[in-house]
Amino acid sequence: MITHPFTYQAPSTLEEAVEELGRSGDSKVIAGGHSLLPLMKLGLAQPEALIDLRRIASLRAIRTESDGTIVIGALTTHRDIAHDPIVRAKLPALAEAAGAVGDLQVRARGTIGGSIAHADPAADEPAPALAYDATIRAVGPKGRRDIRASDYFKGTFETALADDEIIAEVRFPAPAGRSGSAYEKFAHPASGFAITGVAALVTLKADGGIERAAIGVTGAAAAAYRATAAEKALAGTNGDAKAIAAAAAKASDGIAALSDLAASSDYRKHLVTVFAKRAILRAVTRARA
């Protein structure tokens, strides 16, 4: 039950939606509603106006641009991302993360734009967005703006998105060269949220060693982050089990790990290293296949 009254509209273009968003200081954008509506029921969010993006069909699509960039419209559901053949082939860590969100019903309506905008510290899709070095394209009254994922996640529910901006799409550069990627998650048994989720992308040298690694971690800290110490430790190694374990051990370096009933901060840091190891191992295996 929602008791706080609000006005509702569903404009048919993104420009209209941006205009409406600027009209009231206390309006919220809604897509799948799977983060916002629970907050409204609890009274934690009490917007005066809801602007529903559902009629803006152009935001509900996955397309590949001429340079190989895979563009995912903000309204694309987790279910559609998880089942998309291009995403599964080119961005398997994203497909796996989308397929691991919540449950079947949540995936059917929840969207990537909503997940990225809401920025729950335990959301799945921020991890692959970081590992693939995705760009969040936001549209506001001054036009469009591209924000790198590594500059985007600022804190718990805090992002670089301005109040008057709407996410239009999330842009994933196609991984170059001989590369492989994977997502590994330790899910909270009741909520399905990530206690720890790690997306790893590795690129191989001609001799099969690791040229470069990118690792995105969610669930462990106030905001999803790039595990740069682990990335550096892995680059230049031969990518064997020992090198992967040594790099993964650095995946929680320097973070202030969250602590709650599900996992203490020490345990969470341990989980990050374990799931980083699993994600890197599968990414390397895929790159070599």
Add this chain to the structure above:
Amino acid sequence: MGHTVTLTVNGTSYTREIEPTLLLVELLRETLSLTGTHVGCDTSQCGACTVLVDGRATKACTMLAVQADGATVITVEGLAKNSEMHPIQRAFAKEHALQCGFCTPGLMITAVDFLERNASPSDAEIRHAIEGNLCRCTGYHNIVNAIRSASAEMRQTAGVRPKVAAEVNR
């Protein structure tokens, strides 16, 4: 400010004047008197309110009724056709997949969406599919048995019986 919404529920078109705060599950139960869809938690965790919206299993407590304007909704009342139960309904009865029955409508709707996209699921896939539906008395064993049993019957009649969860893109 009231909004006029028109939606199709179990094949019947309804037009109603509603407030934006009204949830889809409240529209179904309280405005349209379709009380087969249950409210367990009202926090999108238990799945008792699951209905098909444009062919997708959806927690009707986590969707505004105004968002369903133009949608095609199937509730548990829409599973049987011409007084003949859907295979999932027969399977739940045959396999004793319910005791109190509170979670049953949501579980059956989730199962229909799942089985119409995955005709031969493994038990692990079935358990993964029903993660968003909580049962507090039967236990999941017989529910998994029922969904497996229904999948066998649905495979045999595929092509004869139209899909319930045919996806609609709006």
